[in-house]
Every structure is written in structure tokens, then in C-alpha cells.
Amino acid sequence: MSEKDFIAHHQASIENGNFQWSAPSNIALVKYWGKKDKQIPANPSISFTLNNCKTITKLAFVKRGFSTALDVTSSDFSFDLLFEGKPKENFKPKIQKFFERIEIYCPYLKDYHFTIDTENTFPHSSGIASSASAMAALAINIMSLEKALNPAMTEDFFCQKASFLARLGSGSACRSVKGSVVVWGNHVEINDSSDLFGIEFPSQLHANFKNYQDTILLVDKGEKQVSSTVGHDLMHNHPFAEQRFAQAHQNLSAIKTVLENGNLEEFIKIVESEALTLHAMMMTSLPYFILMKPNTLEIINKIWKFRNETKTPVCFTLDAGANVHVLYPENVRENVLQFIKDELVGYCQNGNYICDAIGNGSQLIIDN
Structure with missing residues (x-):
């Protein structure tokens, strides 16, 4: 697949709603260190997806103009960001930058006002990087909205694009969407591996590594x-x-x-x-x-x-x-x-x- 395949062309209309997803952290076994433009990895990597350390994000959305309280004239993105239920202004620039990066693939984003309410299951100051789980959780919520706008979307495309979008927020986030063992980056021995998104490890995982x-x-x-x-x-x-x-x-x-x-x-x-x-x-x-x-x-x-x-x-x-x-x-x-x-x-x-x-x-x- 190419980047152009991820540009949305939705048909349906939806006025408001909300979704909530959890997305886990991951720990790389083979590390990626170094990247090219557009969050493309300089080398492939593989990771274990974790179970307990995760971000839980709720995305509520209202079509701009559906409520008279919403500004329908602004050409900018419209969103509020809450962390553990409280406004978190210093997180907003990263979300703004993420929306700017993915707008070409999700042109419907400026049609809505979003309320993003996020929390981690691990302490905020625990020293565990939360960007992977946070960006994966936000990306997959956005894909739930896109699927509502395009109900014919397949499950495979849903996961691939969620991983693709997450990567644009934080590279390793693309390994936090689906699968217990995830490969990200082109590799000659891994079928369907891609620099654009993570894939589930395509081989049978040996019993020694089950519930590692x-x-x-x-x-x-x-x-x-x-x-x-x-x-x-x-x-x-x-x-x-x-x-x-x-x-x-x-x-x-x-x-x-x-x-x-x-x-x-x-x-x-x-x-x-x-x-x-x-x-x-x-x-x-x-x-x-x-x-x-x-x-x-x-x-x-x-x-x-x-x-x-x-x-x-x-x-x-x-x-x-x-x-x-x-x-x-x-x-x-x-x-x-x-x-x-x-x-x-x-x-x-x-x-x-x-x-x-x-x-x-x-x-x-x-x-x-």
C-alpha cells in the first residue's frame, strides 16, 4: 500500500457521538533508532505488546454547526484536551501537530469539535514513555469515527490505517494497535511488512513466548x-x-x-x-x-x-x-x-x- 491509499473518501454523515479505546505500551526487542521524513524508520523493529500499561482515551465529537455554541467559521482544528478529567493545556500543542500531520488523510477532522479525555493505567511520572500508547489510542478513536463515516471499511484497513496514523504521532505508536508481537518496517523475510504501519508477527509464536x-x-x-x-x-x-x-x-x-x-x-x-x-x-x-x-x-x-x-x-x-x-x-x-x-x-x-x-x-x- 502507498500513503495515497489512506486518504479518506467518506460518504456518510454523522452529527455527534463518542468512542473509547484502550491502547497499550510496547517494548521493542529489536530497536528502531533513527528515522527519515514523515516518521519513516531507518530500520525495522519488532516489539512485545504489553497488557497492563496502557492509555485509555475517550473521544467525543460534535459536528461544528450542529450546536450553536460551536464556532463554525474557524478554519483551525477545534478540540479540548483533558487528562484524567482535568484540562491539560500543555498537551495540546502535540495534539495540534498530530492533527496537522494527519489532516490530508482525515479531511473530516475540521468538521468536528472534539473532546479528548485520556488517562494512563500507570502513574504519569513512572518513567514509562506514554507517547506510544497515547497516540495509538487517539488514532484508533479517530478511525472509529472514520468507520462511522464509511461503514464499508474492512477490519484490516481499519487496523492498518490506525497504525499508519499513530505512527505520524509517535513512531513506536504504530506497534500498539494490534497484535501481541508487532513488526514495523520493511524486512525481506517478513511478509507484508511495511515502513508505513505495524503488522502482527506473521509466523506462529512458539509456546515459550505465550504470556511472556x-x-x-x-x-x-x-x-x-x-x-x-x-x-x-x-x-x-x-x-x-x-x-x-x-x-x-x-x-x-x-x-x-x-x-x-x-x-x-x-x-x-x-x-x-x-x-x-x-x-x-x-x-x-x-x-x-x-x-x-x-x-x-x-x-x-x-x-x-x-x-x-x-x-x-x-x-x-x-x-x-x-x-x-x-x-x-x-x-x-x-x-x-x-x-x-x-x-x-x-x-x-x-x-x-x-x-x-x-x-x-x-x-x-x-x-x-
């Missing part, structure tokens, strides 16, 4: 030292960029095989290498950043020691920050959680951590 666990250790709950946009931009002149992009393609090929055959030892090698490579890219860019904290390294070394001594198939991955995602199969959950409580909680800020697992993507809550 992710315990998120909150080492640092502060603001990011560097925004994702700045970090991605630093790859443009990075001395190791091309080698990194090639490595990502190779690792995606390797992890595809692993997810099919259940080889946990190889899974651990790929996932941990990818996490450390992501941070190596940041440490070797100009300007350079060290986003790991001393406690991040303490946790990594404790995990390595525990795995070596007990042969438990537990590993870590990292986002562009200090927090540690501890990944492990469900059948060792009891032992790993005890290890976390005994040896790792002390390295978490205020002892905070979140237990999560693989989920299935966005869920419809209200359709009205």
Missing part, C-alpha cells in the same frame, strides 16, 4: 534527558549508523527464527545485545548521552549473575532511559519475582516496579 512476562524496574522516574526526536535525529550523521541499520535487519532475521522455534538462549543474546547497542548509539553520537544510571548497571549485573548461577532464562532490555524491563517466561515467574524482591527492588526509585506481560493490542470500550 515483563517486570519494569523504575530506576529513574524523572523527565527524559533527551527527547526521542532529538535522539533519532542524531543518527543522521552518526559514524556507526549504517552498520547499526544493517545489524537491526540481521537481528530481526535471527529473532524471527527464535520466536518460531522457542530458543530462549538465543532470544536472550539478541534482546540484550539490542538494548546495549541502542545505548551505545547514544553514547557515541554528537552530542552524546549516557541515559543509564548507576543502578541500571547494578541491576544488569545482578541479572547476569542470577542467570548464570540458576540457569533461569531471564534477561533485560532497555528503552532510551534508565529503567529496566526484565523479561522471562511465565513458567519461571515465581522464582524471578522473588529474585526481584530480594535483590533488585533496592535499586528502584522508592522501590517501585510494575508487573506486566504480553497483551493483544487495543481494545474497544465504548462505541456510541
Whole structure:
């Protein structure tokens, strides 16, 4: 598909209504770091969709002119933004920019006044990036409106365009729409993979990875030292960029095989290498950043020691920050959680951590 295929041509008319969706966060196994114009990834990536850490967004809409209280002369977008039921003015510029990016594909947006009411199931200051879940939740709500305007829309197109729109808000958001394991970016071995949207992992997932666990250790709950946009931009002149992009393609090929055959030892090698490579890219860019904290390294070394001594198939991955995602199969959950409580909680800020697992993507809550 091309971008032109996502330009809406609706026939129906709808005056008002509301939808509510939840969309989860995701954690990349093979990372994307670096992007081209229009949020196109410089390399493909693959992620686990989480189950508990998600954004719940309600989108209420009224056609401008349907209510005399609404300004029908303005040519700008019309929306109110609430976070946990209260106005959140400092979030509005990001939504404005998102609407501007997707207007060509959703020309009906200026026909309506929207009230966007959003909340997260995880604490706002938890150090977990919420942009992926937030943009996915908003995009899929918008697609519910578009489907009401075009009832003939297929389910596949609905999900593809929701992922396509989410990507324009936050790149990794396209991996939070549908599926437990999601691939984003063209890859020669992944059928139907695309730079434009995420797809469900097309192979049969081995039983070892069903209900895989992710315990998120909150080492640092502060603001990011560097925004994702700045970090991605630093790859443009990075001395190791091309080698990194090639490595990502190779690792995606390797992890595809692993997810099919259940080889946990190889899974651990790929996932941990990818996490450390992501941070190596940041440490070797100009300007350079060290986003790991001393406690991040303490946790990594404790995990390595525990795995070596007990042969438990537990590993870590990292986002562009200090927090540690501890990944492990469900059948060792009891032992790993005890290890976390005994040896790792002390390295978490205020002892905070979140237990999560693989989920299935966005869920419809209200359709009205």
C-alpha cells in the first residue's frame, strides 16, 4: 500500500457521538533508532505488546454547526484536551501537530469539535514513555469515527490505517494497535511488512513466548534527558549508523527464527545485545548521552549473575532511559519475582516496579 491509499473518501454523515479505546505500551526487542521524513524508520523493529500499561482515551465529537455554541467559521482544528478529567493545556500543542500531520488523510477532522479525555493505567511520572500508547489510542478513536463515516471499511484497513496514523504521532505508536508481537518496517523475510504501519508477527509464536512476562524496574522516574526526536535525529550523521541499520535487519532475521522455534538462549543474546547497542548509539553520537544510571548497571549485573548461577532464562532490555524491563517466561515467574524482591527492588526509585506481560493490542470500550 502507498500513503495515497489512506486518504479518506467518506460518504456518510454523522452529527455527534463518542468512542473509547484502550491502547497499550510496547517494548521493542529489536530497536528502531533513527528515522527519515514523515516518521519513516531507518530500520525495522519488532516489539512485545504489553497488557497492563496502557492509555485509555475517550473521544467525543460534535459536528461544528450542529450546536450553536460551536464556532463554525474557524478554519483551525477545534478540540479540548483533558487528562484524567482535568484540562491539560500543555498537551495540546502535540495534539495540534498530530492533527496537522494527519489532516490530508482525515479531511473530516475540521468538521468536528472534539473532546479528548485520556488517562494512563500507570502513574504519569513512572518513567514509562506514554507517547506510544497515547497516540495509538487517539488514532484508533479517530478511525472509529472514520468507520462511522464509511461503514464499508474492512477490519484490516481499519487496523492498518490506525497504525499508519499513530505512527505520524509517535513512531513506536504504530506497534500498539494490534497484535501481541508487532513488526514495523520493511524486512525481506517478513511478509507484508511495511515502513508505513505495524503488522502482527506473521509466523506462529512458539509456546515459550505465550504470556511472556515483563517486570519494569523504575530506576529513574524523572523527565527524559533527551527527547526521542532529538535522539533519532542524531543518527543522521552518526559514524556507526549504517552498520547499526544493517545489524537491526540481521537481528530481526535471527529473532524471527527464535520466536518460531522457542530458543530462549538465543532470544536472550539478541534482546540484550539490542538494548546495549541502542545505548551505545547514544553514547557515541554528537552530542552524546549516557541515559543509564548507576543502578541500571547494578541491576544488569545482578541479572547476569542470577542467570548464570540458576540457569533461569531471564534477561533485560532497555528503552532510551534508565529503567529496566526484565523479561522471562511465565513458567519461571515465581522464582524471578522473588529474585526481584530480594535483590533488585533496592535499586528502584522508592522501590517501585510494575508487573506486566504480553497483551493483544487495543481494545474497544465504548462505541456510541
